[in-house]
Amino acid sequence: MAEAFNLPFEYVNRLTNPGLPTSAGPVKLNQYLCKDRGNGGNDSAHSFYKNFRWIKNEFGENLNRHVGGSAIDLALKGQGNDQTFVKIWNFMLKHKDLLDKYKVDVCGRANKDGSKDVEQRGKIKKIYFDKMSDRGALQEMVQDRFFGMDCIGFVANFLIWVGEWDKYYGVSPRKYPERVCKINIDEVSEVKPLDFMVWNGHVALVDWVWQQIDDKKARIDMCQSSSGGPQCNQWVILRQTGGRGINGGREFTIDGGTPAPPVRGHFTIWRREGFWY
Known part of the structure; x- marks a missing residue:
């Protein structure tokens, strides 16, 4: 536990503005991806990794060995590290011939009944790389939900990025007040700044506190990954309520914001001991 020298908005910028550095240029990781069916599922990603991670190049190396099985498993469920995505994308760019060896399902969000929403089926090279630049192909695959990050992945990888965590620790949002x-x-x-905003099924970070409006309201910036992927929501009105929520914590609500935060409702706010900006 120590002082952080970067704020969450800087990690959002690393991921999305201009994006992660690949051999084809920066690619924005501006997509929300979660394996939970109720949050959209990861059907495109599963269709991609289940085959591509095992196909060997001419030297007998495959993606699973190059990146690491655990790292790919995390990327598959929306909790991959930014460095992992760069390794995956550069491997794809170097071995585009391998992308022509099998077909994938390009899927939208999972249907309400949990079934797959298959929009098209085909080979990645033909669908993407034969039609546009390498950078454009990777960006289009992000939009088609092959790659992305969920709320847990964003917060965990921010903690790794600033050196607070030495590796990924899988903690559900509701357990953050007990474990994090x-x-x-x-x-x-x-x-x-760096306080944790915890809902029953979502977690975000306070990025900055601009002003206290009155004894019950403040104007803040917050960062998270939700609909639209990793994002910074500026000029959000934080309101203190009289209610109690998770672990007896004070409940708050939010209004406004640019862009408007996708997740609303009541939440609690928590701080990690010895972690500050």
């Missing part, structure tokens, strides 16, 4: 950030924030006047 145990200090409850009870008053809006106490909120600081």
Whole structure:
């Protein structure tokens, strides 16, 4: 536990503005991806990795060996590290011939009944790389949900990026107050950058506190990965309520914001001991 020298918005910029550095140029990781069917599922990603990770190049190397099985498993469910995506994309660019050896399903969000929403089926090289630049092909695959990041992946990998975590630790949002950030924030006047905003099924980070509007409201920036992928929501109004939520923590709500935060409703705010900006 230590001081952080970067804020969450800087990690958002690394991922999306201009994007992650590949041999074809920067590619924006501006997509939300979660294996949970209720949050859209990961059908495109599963269709891609289940075959491509095992296909060997002319030297007998495959993606699974090049990147690491655990790293690919995390990327598959929306919790991959930014460096992992760069390795995957550069391997694809170097071995585009391997992308012509099998077909994938290009899928939208999972249907409400949990079934796959297959939009088209074909070979990656033909669908993407034969029709556009390498950089454009990778970006289009991000939009088609082959690659992305969920809320847990964003927060965990930010903690790794700033050196607070030494590796990925899988913690569900509801368990964050027990395992990650145990200090409850009870008053809006106490909120600081790097505080954790915890819903029952979502987690985000306070990026900056601009001003306290009155004894119950403050204007903040927040960062998260939700609909639209990793993002910074600026000029959000944070409101303190009289309710109690997870682990008895004070409940807050949010209004406004640019862009508007996709997740609303009541949440609690927590702080990690010894972690500050």
